Amino acid sequence: MHISVYSIFPFLGSLLLLFLSIFVYFKQKSSSINRVFSRFLFFAFIWLFFYAGSYSVATPEQSLFLLRIGYSGVILFMSSVLHFTFSFLNLKSRLYKGILIFSYAISFIFVYFLYQTNYFISDLYEYFWGYYPKAGIIHPIFLVFVFSIVCSINFLFFINWLKIRKETSLYRYKSQYILLAFFIFSLGIIDFIPNYGIEIYPFGWVFTILFSFIIAYAILKYQLMDISVVIKKAFFYSVGIAIASGIVVSVSFLSSWLMENISGFRFWTIPLIAGIAAFVIGNLFWRKSKQVEKAYEVEKQAHKELKHLSEVKDQFILATQHHLRTPLTIMKGYLSVILEKHKESISKEVENYLTKTSDSTNRLIKLVNELLDVSQxxxxxxxxxxxxxxxxxxxxxxxxxxxxxIEKNNLVIKILPENIKEWPNIPADPEKLMVVFANLIDNAVKYSSQGEIIIQGKFIPSSIKGKTNSSFQISIKDQGIGINTDEIPTLFTNYFERGKQAQKLYTTGRGIGLFITASIIKAHNGRIWAESRGYNKGATFYVELPMGQN
Structure with missing residues (x-):
C-alpha cells in the first residue's frame, strides 16, 4: 500500500471531524442538539477516512471494501443532518417524527443494497486519484433522496430565518450561521458526479468540513465562550487544508500531464511544490490562528470586566432605590399640602408654578419607579x-x-377583533403590561397627527425562540412619522436617541420608554420588534407573548 497524495487531505480532514465530534459531545452531553451534531460529524468522519484509504490501496477489491464502508457514512450522514435540523428547529410533531423515522429507514435500506447487492455500487472507475464507485441502478433513487433532504433543510432554515431575522437574540445569530453552512453543504453534491463516469476530483469533502465547522462555531460560540477559540482555530485550519489540498491536487494533475508530454520532467518536483505550498499556507493560517487566540484573550478579559461592572451597577441600583424615591415622595407630599391646604394664601401665578412642579415631580416619580422595576x-x-x-x-x-x-390629533383607533371574547387570557403581570401598552399606544398617538391606529391581536401557532407553547401577537400600526431604518436596531436599547422629527413633535419625551417596554416583554419570555419603511411612512410595533408558562 502506497500513500497517495490525494489521500492526505481527506484523511487529515476526517481526523479534524473526529476530534470535533468527540469534543462537542463531551462538552455538553445533555444537549440533544450537540448529540445529534456529534453523530453526523462521526458519519462524515467515516466517509472521509475510508474514502482517503481507498485512494491508496493497490487492488480494486481492497478499494471496493473501503469505499462501501465510506459510502455507508455518506448515506447515514444525510439522515443525521435532517435529524439535526429537526432538533435545532425544535420540530417535534408526529409529522416530523414520522419523516425522521422514514428517513432513517430508507437510509438503512440503501446500506443493505450497498453491502448485499451490486444495485447501489455496480463497479469501480479508475481515475487519476484512485478508484471510485460506479453508480448502480438504484443510485439515482439515492440522489433523489439526497436532493429532497438538502432542499427540505435549506427551505426549513430559510423560513425559520425569515421569522426571526428582526430579533437580536443568540438564536437568530446561530440560525444565520447555520443557514450559511447548509448553503455551503449543498455544494458537496459535486462528489456524486464521478459516480457517473465524469473524471472530476471529488473535493466535496472541503464543503463538508467547512459546513461542520461553521455549525460548530454557531452552536458553541453563542453558548460556551471559553471554547469558541478552539472552534475558530479549527475553522482556520480547515480552510487552510482546503486551499492547500486544492493547490496540491492541481499541481499533481499538472505534473502528471507534464510527465506524459514533456520528456525529462522529474516527478520529485511534485512533493517539492506541494511541500512549499503546504508550508506557506500552513504558516499563514497558523499565524492567523494565533491572532484569533490573542483576540480571544482580550475579549475574555473585557467580558470579565464588563460582568464586574454589571454587578456593580446592580448593587448601585438596589442601594440607591430608597435614596431616589424618598426625596421625590417628600417633595410630592409638601407640594400637595401647599396646593390643598394653603391654596387661598398664594397667588394664582405661584399656584400655577407649584402645579407645574407637582406634575413634573409625579412624572419623575413614575419614571424612577419604572426604571427601578425594570432593573430589579x-x-x-x-x-x-x-x-x-x-x-x-x-x-x-x-x-x-x-x-x-386621541381627539386632539383627530385619530381613529380600530381594535381587531372587535369582540372582546376573541381576546384570550394569557399568563402575565397586568401592571407591567399596562406599562407596555401605555408606552406603545401613547407613542403611536403622540407621533401621529391624523389617520388611524389599528391594534390587532391574533394567535401564532409557531413557537417563540424554540419554545413549544403557542403565542398571542398584538400589533399596533400607525400612520405617523415612522422610523428611520437605521434607528430600528437600537430602538429598544437603553442608549437609543429619538430622531429629530420625534423631538420636534414631543420635546419632553425621555427616549427610554421602549427600553422599559422591551425589558418587561423579555421578562415575560416574549419578544418585541418594530417595522417601518422610513420617515413619514408610519410604523408597526409587534408584541408576542407566550400563551403558557415557559
Whole structure:
C-alpha cells in the first residue's frame, strides 16, 4: 500500500471531524442538539477516512471494501443532518417524527443494497486519484433522496430565518450561521458526479468540513465562550487544508500531464511544490490562528470586566432605590399640602408654578419607579406577579386614559377583533403590561397627527425562540412619522436617541420608554420588534407573548 497524495487531505480532514465530534459531545452531553451534531460529524468522519484509504490501496477489491464502508457514512450522514435540523428547529410533531423515522429507514435500506447487492455500487472507475464507485441502478433513487433532504433543510432554515431575522437574540445569530453552512453543504453534491463516469476530483469533502465547522462555531460560540477559540482555530485550519489540498491536487494533475508530454520532467518536483505550498499556507493560517487566540484573550478579559461592572451597577441600583424615591415622595407630599391646604394664601401665578412642579415631580416619580422595576426584573430581585390577564382590557383602559390626546390629533383607533371574547387570557403581570401598552399606544398617538391606529391581536401557532407553547401577537400600526431604518436596531436599547422629527413633535419625551417596554416583554419570555419603511411612512410595533408558562 502506497500513500497517495490525494489521500492526505481527506484523511487529515476526517481526523479534524473526529476530534470535533468527540469534543462537542463531551462538552455538553445533555444537549440533544450537540448529540445529534456529534453523530453526523462521526458519519462524515467515516466517509472521509475510508474514502482517503481507498485512494491508496493497490487492488480494486481492497478499494471496493473501503469505499462501501465510506459510502455507508455518506448515506447515514444525510439522515443525521435532517435529524439535526429537526432538533435545532425544535420540530417535534408526529409529522416530523414520522419523516425522521422514514428517513432513517430508507437510509438503512440503501446500506443493505450497498453491502448485499451490486444495485447501489455496480463497479469501480479508475481515475487519476484512485478508484471510485460506479453508480448502480438504484443510485439515482439515492440522489433523489439526497436532493429532497438538502432542499427540505435549506427551505426549513430559510423560513425559520425569515421569522426571526428582526430579533437580536443568540438564536437568530446561530440560525444565520447555520443557514450559511447548509448553503455551503449543498455544494458537496459535486462528489456524486464521478459516480457517473465524469473524471472530476471529488473535493466535496472541503464543503463538508467547512459546513461542520461553521455549525460548530454557531452552536458553541453563542453558548460556551471559553471554547469558541478552539472552534475558530479549527475553522482556520480547515480552510487552510482546503486551499492547500486544492493547490496540491492541481499541481499533481499538472505534473502528471507534464510527465506524459514533456520528456525529462522529474516527478520529485511534485512533493517539492506541494511541500512549499503546504508550508506557506500552513504558516499563514497558523499565524492567523494565533491572532484569533490573542483576540480571544482580550475579549475574555473585557467580558470579565464588563460582568464586574454589571454587578456593580446592580448593587448601585438596589442601594440607591430608597435614596431616589424618598426625596421625590417628600417633595410630592409638601407640594400637595401647599396646593390643598394653603391654596387661598398664594397667588394664582405661584399656584400655577407649584402645579407645574407637582406634575413634573409625579412624572419623575413614575419614571424612577419604572426604571427601578425594570432593573430589579433584570437582576431577579423582583419577580413578576403572573396571573390570567386579558390584554384587550388593558388596551381599552390605556385608550381611555389618553382619549383627550386621541381627539386632539383627530385619530381613529380600530381594535381587531372587535369582540372582546376573541381576546384570550394569557399568563402575565397586568401592571407591567399596562406599562407596555401605555408606552406603545401613547407613542403611536403622540407621533401621529391624523389617520388611524389599528391594534390587532391574533394567535401564532409557531413557537417563540424554540419554545413549544403557542403565542398571542398584538400589533399596533400607525400612520405617523415612522422610523428611520437605521434607528430600528437600537430602538429598544437603553442608549437609543429619538430622531429629530420625534423631538420636534414631543420635546419632553425621555427616549427610554421602549427600553422599559422591551425589558418587561423579555421578562415575560416574549419578544418585541418594530417595522417601518422610513420617515413619514408610519410604523408597526409587534408584541408576542407566550400563551403558557415557559
Amino acid at each position: 426584573l433584570e437582576i431577579g430581585k423582583k419577580p413578576l406577579k403572573i396571573e390570567p390577564t386579558n390584554v384587550r382590557n388593558i388596551i381599552d383602559d390605556t385608550i381611555k386614559d389618553i382619549q383627550p390626546e
